[in-house]
Amino acid sequence: MISEIISKDKxxxxxxxxxxCNHNAIKMVSDDMGFYYPDINEACIECNLCKIKCNERLIKxxxxxxxxxxxxWSKDKNIRYNSTSGGLFSELANEIIRMGGCVVGAxxxxxxxxxxxxxxxxxxIEKIRQSKYIQSRSGNIYQIVxxxxxxxxxxxxxxxxxxxxxLNSYLGHKTFERLIxxxxxxxxxxxxxxxxxxxxEIENLNNSKVVKVWFKYKEGGWKTSPKRTRLxxxxxxxxxxxxxxxxxxxxxxxxxxxxxxxxxxxDFKGIPRQSDITLADFWGxxxxxxxxxxTSLVLINNEKGKFLxxxxxxxxxxxxxxxxxxxEKNVCFNSSVEIPPESEKFLRELSYKPFSKxxxxxxxxxxxxxxxxxxxxVINLFRK
Numbered sequence: 001m002i003s004e005i006i007s008k009d010k011x012x013x014x015x016x017x018x019x020x021c022n023h024n025a026i027k028m029v030s031d032d033m034g035f036y037y038p039d040i041n042e043a044c045i046e047c048n049l050c051k052i053k054c055n056e057r058l059i060k061x062x063x064x065x066x067x068x069x070x071x072x073w074s075k076d077k078n079i080r081y082n083s084t085s086g087g088l089f090s091e092l093a094n095e096i097i098r099m100g101g102c103v104v105g106a107x108x109x110x111x112x113x114x115x116x117x118x119x120x121x122x123x124x125i126e127k128i129r130q131s132k133y134i135q136s137r138s139g140n141i142y143q144i145v146x147x148x149x150x151x152x153x154x155x156x157x158x159x160x161x162x163x164x165x166x167l168n169s170y171l172g173h174k175t176f177e178r179l180i181x182x183x184x185x186x187x188x189x190x191x192x193x194x195x196x197x198x199x200x201e202i203e204n205l206n207n208s209k210v211v212k213v214w215f216k217y218k219e220g221g222w223k224t225s226p227k228r229t230r231l232x233x234x235x236x237x238x239x240x241x242x243x244x245x246x247x248x249x250x251x252x253x254x255x256x257x258x259x260x261x262x263x264x265x266x267d268f269k270g271i272p273r274q275s276d277i278t279l280a281d282f283w284g285x286x287x288x289x290x291x292x293x294x295t296s297l298v299l300i301n302n303e304k305g306k307f308l309x310x311x312x313x314x315x316x317x318x319x320x321x322x323x324x325x326x327x328e329k330n331v332c333f334n335s336s337v338e339i340p341p342e343s344e345k346f347l348r349e350l351s352y353k354p355f356s357k358x359x360x361x362x363x364x365x366x367x368x369x370x371x372x373x374x375x376x377x378v379i380n381l382f383r384k
Contacts, residue, residue, distance in 0.1 A: 001025070001044035006054050011037055012262045013189075014166035015138035016057065017050035026050060028137075033347040034193020035135065035260050057165040059173055061302075063272035068300035069326065071282045071289050072318040084131040084216040084225070085281045086296030091312045092182065092277065093125045093156055101154025101178070103128065104145060106136040112199055112210060113192050116141040116159065118148070128158070131215050133252065135189035135260060138163060142170040149176050156308075158182040160189060161268035164275045180308050183275035185297075187332045188263030190252055191347055197355040198248040208233040215249065221292040222281075226253065251359050255366050256337045257346050264339035269332075276305035282321075284329030289319055297326060340366070 005017050005026075013036045018026040025043035028036040038050070074080045074087030083090055093103040102120045105128030109115055114136040119128060136159070145167060148155045155176075157167055161183045168181070199210055212232035216225040217240060229246050232238045244250050251257045268274060282289075282297035289295055298318070300306050326333060342362055349358045 001042060002040055002046055002048070002051070005038055005040070005050050008037060009261050010265070010267075012160075012162040012166075013037065013135060013260065014057070014162050016053055016142065016166035016170055019138070019140060019142045019170055020049050020053045022047075022049070030193075032351065033344060034191035034196075034258075034350075036137070053169050056169040056173065057162070058267055059169070061168070061272050061274060063274075063276075063301040065271055066323050067271070067273065067278065068306065069321045069323045070298040070300070070318045071285050071321050072296050072298050072316050073294055074316055076315070080294055081218060082126070083129055083294060084218075085222075085279070086294040088279055088296040088298055088316065089158060089182065090125055090129050091315050092180075092308055093129070093158070094122060095308065095312050095315075096154050096156040096180065097122055097125065099154050101156065102148055103156045103158070104141055105129070105158040106132050108132070108213065112196070112213065113137070115139060116163070118144055133190055133215055133249070134192050134195045136160075136163075138166070142167050145179070146171060149179055152178065154178045154180070156180045156182060158184075160184070160186050161274050162262075162266070165268055168274060177304070180277065180304055181275040182277045182279060183273065184278060185280035185330050185333050186263075186266070186268075188256065188259035188266075188337050190248075191258040191260070193347060193350060194251075194258035194355070195248060197350040197358075201355050202231060202239070203233075206233055206235075206237065206239070208235040208237065210234075218294065222294045223290075223292055247356055247359055251363075255362065256339055257343055257359070257362060259337060259339055259343070261339060261343075264336055266336045269336065270334045273299065273301045276300075276302055277309065280326075280330060280333075282326075284325070285321075297330070299323075299326075342366075 015028055017038050018028055023043045025041050026038045029039040030036050074091050079087040079090045096103050102118050104118050106114050107117050107127040114132045114134045116136050116138050145155055164181045164183045203209055210231050211234050214230040217228045217230040218225050227243050229241045278299035280297040282295045285295050300309055346362050
């Protein structure tokens with residue numbers, strides 16, 4: 001049997017290999033850092049289809065090299081407020097539903113872990129909108145998408161760039177006119193283990209289960225929302241974690257402590273994009289287009305993307321922008337984050353220590369390193 005499909009440090013956990021295996025020889029298994037990787041069993045006949053399809057994720061599309069660029073937001077105040085950006089995903093998804101189609105996106109399950117699901121109504125859209133910041137399990141979603149397309153249904157698939165690349169590979173890079181793929185500018189996916197460790201500690205302190213996680217909570221403004229998370233509890237109470245109190249986002253944004261290793265050298269950055277439409281926050285947009293309620297960056301990457309976007313123009317406020325504007329404040333469009341060498345130790349320690357204590361320990365380490373670097377710079381200046 002095959003010993004390895006791809007090196008562990010390059011595996012994105014997209015689960016394409018498990019979807020294409022016709023012999024049920026591949027299962028996704030979590031390692032001690034909380035990330036899922038393929039585990040190959042004795043049913044493997046060494047057909048190498050998994051390796052072939054994995055490599056085909058890297059095939060470049062013929063999408064625009066300079067996408068049509070817009071700043072936009074939904075005219076519906078409720079959609080905009082309840083979205084983590086300007087509500088463009090909901091508007092696109094709602095249009096697909098109105099066309100008789102279905103939408104695939106990430107939602108929390110009963111255990112507050114994230115998985116990709118297919119929804120067929122507007123209520124379902126509410127569950128798959130908003131940023132999640134934890135790696136989503138793809139399961140057999142690529143197979144489900146292909147089934148819907150074979151039934152001549154419109155399908156909108158929203159996922160990370162590597163998930164969209166996996167779907168394209170699964171479908172043999174064929175053009176399905178009724179498939180619209182949507183990705184986003186991705187900073188990196190976090191370990192479900194770290195997320196659960198954080199949530200479990202909060203649940204124990206509050207004696208109640210968390211029933212809703214709302215990252216980038218906008219009460220207080222969109223521009224400061226990345227530091228703010230609202231947690232709703234089963235007992236009816238809620239907590240708003242902000243700034244350094246918002247430990248999970250603090251560790252993610254300041255230290256990259258629990259990001260998947262492959263995200264440190266991502267193969268799906270830049271252009272051409274894998275998707276038909278790319279969405280993000282339009283950070284750095286000029287003040288007249290920023291009322292602090294959420295402004296979406298929209299990149300139209302090809303004619304299919306333009307088709308769907310044109311259908312929602314009556315429902316949104318939009319402004320044509322220059323593509324070059326996006327780079328200054330969206331550095332992750334082209335660049336991968338740097339994963340610290342302490343990441344593995346941090347995630348292992350979560351097996352027997354509370355999240356807050358482990359984060360506090362490594363936060364001190366990073367601050368010491370930061371001051372050490374600054375001190376060296378000052379010394380070097382005096383030596384010149």
